[in-house]
Amino acid sequence: MAYSEKVMDHFANPRNVGEIEDADAVGEVGNPKCGDIMKMYLKIDNNIITDVKFKTFGCGAAIATSSMATELVKGKTIEEALKVTNKAVMEALDGLPPVKVHCSVLAEEAIKAAISDYYQKNGINPEPIVGKVGSCCHEDAPCPCSMDK
């Protein structure tokens, strides 16, 4: 397993780390049992994401995908941000090792969770627009969260 230079760059110098105190939306996905949690803060002005910050507990790829995801949504409209897929995050990082693909899924989910929060705060049911946002990212393999050990 080897990380691309871009992944290592975003891990070593993550962009937009931190919190936004008066955030308009906050989304959190993941589970400590699986070893990764992403929390994303958005500042939204006139339908545009004017600022974004994140905090992540997780492996190198989890930190790098969070960092890249924040870069991809910054300055975008909500509709554009909702179109950022895990594939787009992966491609922007020049790929991920197969066992780390779930980290990019988590990054996509973090964006969606934050936008869901924004809709909810504004009295809009997010589900028809954003879809269901799961709290678990491991779609491609049995997840330890669901296993009772």
Next chain:
Amino acid sequence: MERFVYADNSATTPIIKSVIDEMLPFLEVKFGNPSSLYSIGREAKRAVECARERVAACIGANPAEIFFTSGGSESDNWAIKEMAYYQMKKGKNHIITSNIEHHAVLHCVQTLAKRGFDVTYIKVNQNGIVDPIDVENAITDKTALVSIMYANNEIGTIQPVDDIGRICRARNVPFHTDAVQAVGHIKIDLSKQNIDMLSLSAHKFHGPKGVGALYVRKGIRINSFIDGGAQERGKRAGTENTAGIIAMAAAIEHACKDIESKSQKITDMRNRIISELLKIEKSRLNGDLDKRLPGNINMCFEGVEGESLILKLDMEGICASSGSACTSGSLDPSHVLLAIGLPHEIAHGSLRLSLSELNNQEDADYIIEKVPKVVSELRKMSPLWEKIKKGEKYYGV
């Protein structure tokens, strides 16, 4: 990076110069096949047999009890599978092992389970130690083999192999131990221990990779492992890894010379690092403080994930490893950390540092300086740490 500190000696070790000096002629000048009749062949044969005596002498064995292999995994596979198949002919189909073994043992046992063997996994206590009484209670008339590791590769716990061996001997059950992490690090004297088979690997004590040995006590019957030529008394065919074998002999001699004073020095350094790193908030030591390999440090830091810890330490020039899921290539953290009762959440944040005689006090100082810094950097960006700090998450360790 201010300094390079290699602290992953349980993974592998660098070969020391004197060992390289001894092995090089056998790659270039004395390259003969030990089975050839002419002079350079005979010379290679003599060197291999001399190496057998040297390895045997270091662990209190007879040369005829040492079989050269390609390393620890091969030795484990040979000992466990071939003993099991040999015993199966006598109607014995039960194997006893522990739940913290290396995968080279666990996966052998799992293969045997698929082929009809019953397996008992002895559970370790929260310090990672097997209770010999549990082994005794698990033995039945059908028990073909007991395999319990000498020392654990992750948390460094040293198992009560003398007691387990005594029990096995009394019940006439062969006892194998994976001693890959122990040989060359702690004193082993097989003439005084009831061990029937023991696996060792050269690259764990400053020898080369790809060479190891299986000790089989005189009188213990086991099937041969590789069919072919008559090497290793017909038990393990294949042209000998002459240079590797000679290097292993040189390395084990070096490692076992003054082993007690060397291991004391490493233990002191280890204890200093442990007590300093335990000052980090919400940290814990995994394993047993006393029954522990001299160079092993294994700790968990709540709210951080192991792989990112390793990558950050690498950026500081420190080589270490982790039992987090992300470094194991699966989604579960290390089976050893789960076996000692750690919740997944904590086990994900583990760090293993393993020292050798080549580490010095400056290395220890550097580790003591950098680990807290890196943990704090990762915690600063960890939403889990935020929750732990606020008391929303409590794991009770």
